[in-house]
Structures are given as structure tokens and as C-alpha cells.
Amino acid sequence: MIKVEHLSKSFSGVNVLNDISTSFERGKTNVIIGQSGSGKTVFLKSLIGLHQPDAGRIAFDGVYLDELERNEQRELRKAMGMVFQGSALFDSMTVAENVCFPMQMFTTYSEKEKKDQVDRVLNRVNLVDAHHKYPAELSGGMKKRVAIARAIVLNPRYLFCDEPNSGLDPRTAILIDDLIQEITREYDITTLINTHDMNSVMQIGEKIVFLKEGKLAWEGTKEEIFITDNQAISDFVYASELYQNVRKVYQEKAKTGH
Amino acid sequence: MNAMRYIEEVGRYGLMLVEIFRKPTKWNVMRGLILKEIDELIFNSLGIIIFISFFIGGVVTIQTALNLTSPLLPKSLIGFATRQSVILEFAPTFISVIMVGKVGSYITSSIGTMRVTEQIDALEVMGVNSVNYLIFPKLIAMLFYPFAIAIAMYTGIFGGWAAAVFGDYAPTADYIAGIQEDFVPFHVTYAFIKSLIFAVIIATLPAYHGYYLKGGALEVGKASTVSFVWTSVIIIIVNYVLTQLLLG
Numbered sequence: 001m002i003k004v005e006h007l008s009k010s011f012s013g014v015n016v017l018n019d020i021s022t023s024f025e026r027g028k029t030n031v032i033i034g035q036s037g038s039g040k041t042v043f044l045k046s047l048i049g050l051h052q053p054d055a056g057r058i059a060f061d062g063v064y065l066d067e068l069e070r071n072e073q074r075e076l077r078k079a080m081g082m083v084f085q086g087s088a089l090f091d092s093m094t095v096a097e098n099v100c101f102p103m104q105m106f107t108t109y110s111e112k113e114k115k116d117q118v119d120r121v122l123n124r125v126n127l128v129d130a131h132h133k134y135p136a137e138l139s140g141g142m143k144k145r146v147a148i149a150r151a152i153v154l155n156p157r158y159l160f161c162d163e164p165n166s167g168l169d170p171r172t173a174i175l176i177d178d179l180i181q182e183i184t185r186e187y188d189i190t191t192l193i194n195t196h197d198m199n200s201v202m203q204i205g206e207k208i209v210f211l212k213e214g215k216l217a218w219e220g221t222k223e224e225i226f227i228t229d230n231q232a233i234s235d236f237v238y239a240s241e242l243y244q245n246v247r248k249v250y251q252e253k254a255k256t257g258h
Numbered sequence: 259m260n261a262m263r264y265i266e267e268v269g270r271y272g273l274m275l276v277e278i279f280r281k282p283t284k285w286n287v288m289r290g291l292i293l294k295e296i297d298e299l300i301f302n303s304l305g306i307i308i309f310i311s312f313f314i315g316g317v318v319t320i321q322t323a324l325n326l327t328s329p330l331l332p333k334s335l336i337g338f339a340t341r342q343s344v345i346l347e348f349a350p351t352f353i354s355v356i357m358v359g360k361v362g363s364y365i366t367s368s369i370g371t372m373r374v375t376e377q378i379d380a381l382e383v384m385g386v387n388s389v390n391y392l393i394f395p396k397l398i399a400m401l402f403y404p405f406a407i408a409i410a411m412y413t414g415i416f417g418g419w420a421a422a423v424f425g426d427y428a429p430t431a432d433y434i435a436g437i438q439e440d441f442v443p444f445h446v447t448y449a450f451i452k453s454l455i456f457a458v459i460i461a462t463l464p465a466y467h468g469y470y471l472k473g474g475a476l477e478v479g480k481a482s483t484v485s486f487v488w489t490s491v492i493i494i495i496v497n498y499v500l501t502q503l504l505l506g
Contacts, residue, residue: 084380
């Protein structure tokens with residue numbers, strides 16, 4: 001479980017995150033939504049320690065990040081996996097080397113153990129013939145899958161995904177969403193996903209946190225989105241006509257009870 | 259305001275130098291990285307170093323010969339002047355400025371690209387000390403730079419001999435006598451001390467410009483240019499200071 005208490009962060013005097021408090025449960029796919037520039041990425045990067053918060057605290061299963069020394073924070077990060085928006089694969093390494101990298105750095109596994117684990121996670125993300133390819137030779141969806149494989153290779157307790165399906169076609173985006181949800185359940189980890197894709201939210205979101213101008217404007221489940229009176233999230237979700245129609249169906253269901 | 263920014267940058271560069279040696283990467287990984295960087299930064303630079311040194315040695319010889327108009331001056335002075343110029347300045351300093359363009363730009367752009375594509379963030383999230391992982395192998399590889407400078411010295415003097423003999427400016431015997439005349443071994447030590455310090459600057463200053471880069475692909479290009487200018491300026495200033503300290 002990840003607990004966030006009164007988190008604030010500013011850059012050059014501009015408030016990017018303003019007094020955010022929330023929590024994310026283990027074994028659930030937690031989704032952070034908001035418009036571009038709402039502070040989603042800064043929020044995620046503050047959680048994993050890439051940005052130092054100006055105020056507030058973050059606890060990972062009861063361990064507060066600010067109580068740890070820099071080296072202890074690095075140790076804690078070994079329990080985290082991150083899928084970056086642009087995948088952030090190491091260009092000079094093959095797919096297998098990218099996936100093997102965390103094991104190479106932090107484990108004393110034998111070469112065979114490392115190879116078996118690489119094969120296992122690449123199979124898990126449905127990439128069986130890509131071991132010797134370089135990132136430049138992969139499609140966007142394949143890169144994302146390699147990034148997921150690299151993130152889970154050390155069996156993390158927390159998985160962070162920054163816009164995991166941006167730039168992907170709708171079909172591949174659904175595959176990636178499903179994969180993240182399956183992995184979350186299979187590994188029983190706390191997963192946080194940044195997105196502004198409503199299809200993703202409806203597909204896999206179990207808890208939804210909505211950020212607007214750096215503030216937590218709403219939180220709840222995907223079902224609650226369609227019955228809430230919160231104006232901020234309604235403006236965001238119903239920008240699309242499709243979701244206006246979905247809302248009508250939900251509201252009618254709520255009235256009739258069917 | 260600008261002065262404050264420069265002071266802040268110097269401070270951050272100092273902290274980065276300290277960070278290079280903290281929480282080191284596993285030796286079996288680091289060994290591979292160091293060997294790769296020696297190949298990339300040193301061996302891949304030997305061709306251009308040999309080419310430039312040969313012709314610079316030749317040019318120094320020709321210019322010295324053309325300026326020795328008095329018949330009272332011995333031809334051996336051509337070899338002497340070439341040796342002194344190549345060992346004291348052309349090999350360590352001139353080649354270092356060239357290396358800032360080749361190696362420095364490579365370091366800035368490769369680390370800068372890793373920054374803008376979030377590969378450095380990926381390292382940090384994994385718990386890797388990215389400064390140590392990226393810069394330490396380059397620093398160690400560049401400690402072999404004085405060997406490259408030694409090759410530049412030999413090639414420069416050889417280029418001078420070729421220009422002297424084939425350009426008919428001085429016979430081989432006079433040139434050889436010249437390069438042996440009044441030889442001060444400390445001049446070679448001085449050149450190696452300089453090149454070692456330049457090596458540290460070439461490994462770390464461009465790395466600093468790449469590591470702390472903000473922005474996108476355009477900024478990577480700009481950072482490479484800024485890094486080249488600043489590293490060259492620092493090398494020229496350090497060259498002056500070291501010359502005053504060691505030879506003055």
C-alpha cells in the first residue's frame with residue numbers, strides 16, 4: 001500500500017502539486033487521470049523519489065520515504081518497477097540485455113538463472129522471439145512490453161506506469177492495459193498508472209484519482225465516475241460524446257435498478 | 259544573477275564529481291563498461307590523433323625551416339624546434355582540444371540523449387547510482403589518454419622528419435641531432451601531467467553538460483556545443499596555469 005500525505009511540489013515558484021493526500025491499495029490497479037499539465041507525471045515521479053517533494057510525506061507499506069537515507073531510498077527502489085512514457089529502454093542493449101539489466105546489477109544469480117528469468121518474463125509479456133533485437137528495431141507496443149518485462153523481472157512490490165499506452169493503436173493499447181492488470185493481480189503488487197485515456201480508465205481502473213491543476217479534484221471507482229456530481233471530473237470525462245452516452249446508460253441503470 | 263548561476267553550476271559539478279565515487283556499481287558490470295569506454299574513447303580516437311599529429315609535426319618543421327634564414331643557424335634547430343613544440347604544446351594541448359570536439363561531444367550527446375529519453379531516470383528508479391554507472395567508466399578510460407598523447411608525440415616528430423627530409427629542408431642526420439639536443443626529460447613528464455588533468459576534464463565536464471541537460475533533442479545539440487566551448491576554454495586556462503606552475 002502506498003500512502004500520500006499532503007504532498008506539494010513546485011518548480012520555479014509555480015505550484016505543480018498542491019496538498020495531495022490519498023492512498024493506493026495493494027493488488028489493485030490505481031489510475032491517476034487528468035489533463036496534460038495537471039501534474040500527473042510530477043506526482044508519479046515524486047512517489048518514486050525522482051522529484052523531492054517541497055512538503056508532505058509518502059509511505060510505502062508503512063515506511064516513510066523521507067525517513068530513509070539516500071542509499072536506503074535506492075534500496076527501496078529495487079522493490080519498484082517503472083514503465084516510462086517513452087519506454088526508456090537502453091538503446092545500446094538488446095531486449096534480453098535490457099530485461100536482464102536489473103538482475104545483472106543487483107543479484108548474484110547464475111547465468112542460467114538469469115536466462116531462465118528473462119525467458120519467463122518475456123514469455124509473460126508475449127515476446128518470445130525478440131531477445132536479440134535492439135530497441136530501435138521494435139514497434140511501440142513491443143517496446144512497452146519489454147519495458148513491462150524489465151519492470152517486473154525482480155518481482156517488484158510496486159509498479160508505476162507513466163502513460164503506458166500513449167502513441168499506441170487502440171488494439172495494442174487494450175493489450176497493454178490487460179497485461180498490466182493481469183500482472184498486478186498475478187504478482188499482487190500495488191500498481192499506479194498515469195493516463196489521460198478514458199478507455200484505459202474504464203478498462204482497468206479500480207481506483208481513480210483525478211488531478212486538476214495540481215490538486216486532487218476527485219477520487220473514487222470507475223462506476224462512481226458516471227454518477228458523481230463533481231463538475232471537474234465531469235468536464236474531463238464528458239469532453240467525449242461517447243462517454244456522454246455511457247453516462248446516460250449508467251444513470252438510467254441507476255434509476256431503474258437494472 | 260549570472261555570477262550566482264555560474265557559482266551554482268560549479269558547486270553542482272563538484273557534487274557530481276563526489277557522486278561518481280559513491281555507491282559503486284558491481285565490479286563485474288563495471289569492468290565491461292570500462293573496457294567498452296577504453297575502446298570507444300581511446301582506441302577509436304587513435305586514427306584522428308595520429309593523422310593530426312603527423313601533419314602538425316610536418317607543418318611545424320616547414321615553418322621553422324622557412325624562418326631559419328640565417329646561414330649561421332644550424333639545420334638541427336629544425337628538429338629541436340619541432341620536438342619542443344610537439345612535446346610541450348601540440349601533442350598535449352592541441353590534441354586535447356581536438357579530443358574535446360570528438361570525445362567530449364560524444365559524451366555530452368550520449369548522456370544527454372539518455373537524459374531526454376528518461377533512460378537516466380530508469381537507472382535511478384532501479385536504484386542504480388546513475389552518475390557512477392555512466393561517468394566512472396569514462397573517467398577511468400580517459401586515464402589511458404596519456405598513452406594516446408605519447409603516440410601523438412612520436413607521430414608528430416616523425417611527421418616533422420618526413421617533412422624535413424622529403425621537403426628538402428634538413429637531412430636526416432641534422433634532424434635527429436636536433437631532436438636529441440638539450441633534451442629535458444621533465445618536459446615529457448610535464449606533458450603527461452597536463453594530459454592526465456585534461457583527460458579528467460574531458461571525461462567529466464562534457465558528462466556534466468549531458469547529465470544535467472533539460473529539454474529535448476534540440477537541447478542535446480545545444481548542450482554539445484556549449485560543452486565543447488566550455489571544456490575548450492577550461493583546458494586553455496588550465497594549460498596556462500599548469501605551465502606557469504610546472505615550468506615558470
